[in-house]
Amino acid sequence: MSGLKVGASKVDITPPIGIPMGGYAARPDVAKGIHDRLHARSVVIEGEEIVSIVSLELLHIKESVANEAKKLIRKELGIPKDNILIAAIHTHSGPSPAEHYGMAREYYELLPYYIFTAVKNAYENMQNARIGYGKGELNGWTVNRRKPMKGSLDNEVIVVRMEDLKENLIAAIVNFTCHAVVLGHNNLLISADYPGFTSSAIEAIENGVALFLNGACGDINPLTPRTDLSRVYDRSVGTFEEARKMGYALAGEAIKVLNGIRTMDNIPIKTLVKEVSVKRVELPEVSDEEIAELERKYEELTKRGKIEEASKVKFDLVLKKWLKGLRERFPSDYVTIKVQGIRLGDLVIIAFPGEVLVDIGLKIKKSSKAKLTMIVGYANGYIGYIPTKEAIKEGGYEARPPATVLTEDAEDKLVNTAIEIIDNLVST
Numbered sequence: 001m002s003g004l005k006v007g008a009s010k011v012d013i014t015p016p017i018g019i020p021m022g023g024y025a026a027r028p029d030v031a032k033g034i035h036d037r038l039h040a041r042s043v044v045i046e047g048e049e050i051v052s053i054v055s056l057e058l059l060h061i062k063e064s065v066a067n068e069a070k071k072l073i074r075k076e077l078g079i080p081k082d083n084i085l086i087a088a089i090h091t092h093s094g095p096s097p098a099e100h101y102g103m104a105r106e107y108y109e110l111l112p113y114y115i116f117t118a119v120k121n122a123y124e125n126m127q128n129a130r131i132g133y134g135k136g137e138l139n140g141w142t143v144n145r146r147k148p149m150k151g152s153l154d155n156e157v158i159v160v161r162m163e164d165l166k167e168n169l170i171a172a173i174v175n176f177t178c179h180a181v182v183l184g185h186n187n188l189l190i191s192a193d194y195p196g197f198t199s200s201a202i203e204a205i206e207n208g209v210a211l212f213l214n215g216a217c218g219d220i221n222p223l224t225p226r227t228d229l230s231r232v233y234d235r236s237v238g239t240f241e242e243a244r245k246m247g248y249a250l251a252g253e254a255i256k257v258l259n260g261i262r263t264m265d266n267i268p269i270k271t272l273v274k275e276v277s278v279k280r281v282e283l284p285e286v287s288d289e290e291i292a293e294l295e296r297k298y299e300e301l302t303k304r305g306k307i308e309e310a311s312k313v314k315f316d317l318v319l320k321k322w323l324k325g326l327r328e329r330f331p332s333d334y335v336t337i338k339v340q341g342i343r344l345g346d347l348v349i350i351a352f353p354g355e356v357l358v359d360i361g362l363k364i365k366k367s368s369k370a371k372l373t374m375i376v377g378y379a380n381g382y383i384g385y386i387p388t389k390e391a392i393k394e395g396g397y398e399a400r401p402p403a404t405v406l407t408e409d410a411e412d413k414l415v416n417t418a419i420e421i422i423d424n425l426v427s428t
Contacts (some may be wrong), residue, residue: 003266005046006129006162008171008209009121013056013114014038014190015095015107022059023092024185025318026311031095035189035240036196038094041211042118043162043171044079044126047269051083051342052119053173053349055199055211057192058088062097063353063381065108069115076116077123082273085340085351086115087379090214091180092235093191097382098325129170130263133160133347133372138253141246142178143223144358145232146396152358153177154215154365157250158374159257160347162208167263169208174198174254175374177215177358182222182243184235191240194222197247202254210254216361216375218354218385218398222246233397267345270425276337276417279407281400286324294320322402326384330405337383339414341421346371348425350418351379356386357398360411364418369426386410 014037021031038057045051052073070081095107136157144151160173180193192199195212202210221227224246226237294317301310340351348370354377361375385404389411392399 003047004129004131005126006043006131006170007122007124007126008043008162009118009125010209011040011114011118011121012037013040013111016103019103019107020096020099021188022094022096022098023181025315026185028186028307028311029188031190032188033190035191038190038192040114040118041199041209042122043173043209043211044119044122045131045162045269045344046126047267049083049269049271050079051269051271052079052122053211054086054115054118055213056086056088057091057196058094059090059092059097060088060378060382061086062108065111066380068112072112072116073119077120082340083271085342085349085376085379087213087351087376089180089192089195089212090217090378091191091193091195093183093187093189093193128165129162130165130265131160131162131267131344132261132263133158133345134257134261135159135372136253136257138176138250141223141249142220143227143229143232144219145221146219146391146398148229148232151219152362153220154358154362157253157257158372159254159261160344161258161261161263163263169206171209171211172202172206172254172258173211173213174202174250175213175215175376176250177217177361178220178222179217180214181235182224182238182246183240184238186236191243194243194247194250197244198251198254201248201251205255206258213374213376214378216356216358216377218357218377218387220358264345268343270343270428272341272421272424274339274417274421276339276413277334278337278410278413280330280333280335280405281407283327283401283405284323285327286320291317291320291324319402326402326405335383335405337414338380339417339421340380341425343425347374348422349374349376350421351376352386352414353379353381354383354386355398357388357391359388360386360415363415367419368422370422373422386414
């Protein structure tokens, strides 16, 4: 008899048409349609401890939403909050988490209950199971957008296989490192971007539930055929066909690895969460008057049909609102960051609540004592970008406010904390 139990489920979390979309300051309008539906995918794994991992086809998840979902799960199912990992895939073609009115507010008020439903369904479907893991590589589909010709990449594809005792797939976890931005700001259709195609392809071929978890992809973009390396941040050239091709390419590598994995019926399962205090950068002040003036300009230009000028004003408006919100969210001189670790046998998952630059993820993997180390971003909350010391010195979008609120001491503190968590998990 197996010493492990696993259950999985998939719940539709597609928002209604008309909801504000997230990910791009220059987005010209609200969602005008649905290209592919969004889901919350969940797996519950029980051995010496019980853990739950949730993948949300969203831009990111607010800490308040994650905490509310964890409270429901703890109360109803008894899973400790530190044993629950809730991560977003970081699609830029989903609902905006920054809106505080109308259907966006109502959507995020309901989201904890959708997450709870996904976990509850998985919990109730648990059965005796075997687990294994492996890795592959997907090359040629990513680019370091800060240093397109020479920047670091992490093209590792980590796969976890969970199967019943007849070797039928219950669930798979696929971890890859790349922004879900094949589609650009000009897309007004709801979509899970390339990760959605990856998950749906695996499910169509292998059955089971396929969770996608994004890695340390803060400076990693898709390298699709239309990508212009002289304008690497411009994703307006992306198409759904390119998203499909990238998603299927990743699914193909994941399926190859998935079918070569040897599973086990008894593995160590352990969790550990540590908090890190990082000094906050000085944030510029933004007045209500500045925001009101930009709103007036945007409305006037839109009425006059000057769309290009209006788009530039909207970009400035979004950044000003973003800065103002950061001062309210982080009033202290220090920011508390929770780093979560989950051990599944020889695999250790390290999860961060933000957009980790790839060199930080690679540094953790290189120093890790675990046989296999998975980095997960956009987990359990969102604090913005987590840049390297070098990136902060260089400047650029990911390394200055409002994209980041962190100072140069963040890198060493977070890397050291991750290594401490790994050391603790693999030595006990």
